[in-house]
Amino acid sequence: MEAAAGGKRAYSIIVPTYNERLNVALIVYLIFKHLPDVNFEIIIVDDGSPDGTQDVVKQLQEVYGEDRVLQRARPRKLGLGTAYLHGLKHASGEFVVIMDADLSHHPKYLPSFIRKQKETGADVVTGTRYVKNGGVHGWNLMRKLTSRGANVLAQTLLQPGASDLTGSFRLYKRDVLEDLISSCVSKGYVFQMEMIVRATRKGYHIEEVPITFVDRVFGISKLGGSEIVEYLKGLVYLLLTT
Numbered sequence: 226m227e228a229a230a231g232g233k234r235a236y237s238i239i240v241p242t243y244n245e246r247l248n249v250a251l252i253v254y255l256i257f258k259h260l261p262d263v264n265f266e267i268i269i270v271d272d273g274s275p276d277g278t279q280d281v282v283k284q285l286q287e288v289y290g291e292d293r294v295l296q297r298a299r300p301r302k303l304g305l306g307t308a309y310l311h312g313l314k315h316a317s318g319e320f321v322v323i324m325d326a327d328l329s330h331h332p333k334y335l336p337s338f339i340r341k342q343k344e345t346g347a348d349v350v351t352g353t354r355y356v357k358n359g360g361v362h363g364w365n366l367m368r369k370l371t372s373r374g375a376n377v378l379a380q381t382l383l384q385p386g387a388s389d390l391t392g393s394f395r396l397y398k399r400d401v402l403e404d405l406i407s408s409c410v411s412k413g414y415v416f417q418m419e420m421i422v423r424a425t426r427k428g429y430h431i432e433e434v435p436i437t438f439v440d441r442v443f444g445i446s447k448l449g450g451s452e453i454v455e456y457l458k459g460l461v462y463l464l465l466t467t
Contacts, residue, residue, distance in 0.1 A: 236265040237318030241308035255332040330394040348429040352436035353389035386425035415459030
């Protein structure tokens with residue numbers, strides 16, 4: 226798929242990574258497999274992974290081309306929000322997809338995101354685990370209950386206009402994403418929640434696509450007790466400021 230005039234792509238897919246050497250090749254392969262006729266680029270924003278993630282990305286560039294797989298690394302872990310902002314600086318797409326590299330977000334859903342946006346003209350299309358045909362695979366009961374409880378609590382307090390606040394599999398119009406990122410102050414896992422809440426408050430058109438979230442295939446989950454505490458603090462912050 227050739228780029229448009231000026232080297233621009235229709236879709237820029239930003240994938241932040243940290244120690245994803247075992248996953249990044251598969252996620253890139255699956256994106257190309259499921260978007261055969263789509264004009265896109267993948268922007269890998271790696272935060273100084275010590276496991277050789279960047280070396281794998283260089284090999285992927287040899288296979289798919291440096292114009293389709295862009296490596297825009299940073300020296301160390303600097304946060305999710307700034308990773309998206311960093312990727313945006315190098316993105317040429319009119320639309321931007323954000324997704325995780327750990328295969329919890331399957332690229333097979335990408336055509337549904339694109340189709341939903343085209344059909345509705347939405348500013349934001351977000352994947353949701355909490356509607357019919359959505360779900361979670363690979364979590365134990367306690368983690369499912371924790372996630373569901375956190376989501377219900379946020380729904381009750383914030384009235385966000387979306388069913389899944391903490392998911393990070395989304396498609397944005399580029400200018401909308403730029404506006405939302407500039408408005409957000411949260412970091413870590415609260416960042417995604419603030420993004421969707423502020424999108425609602427600003428009157429952006431949000432649509433949802435059911436997805437099944439799959440627990441990471443390789444590597445260690447980066448969610449811990451400190452993130453849960455940050456989530457609760459972020460909930461209070463958003464309740465008071467939005």
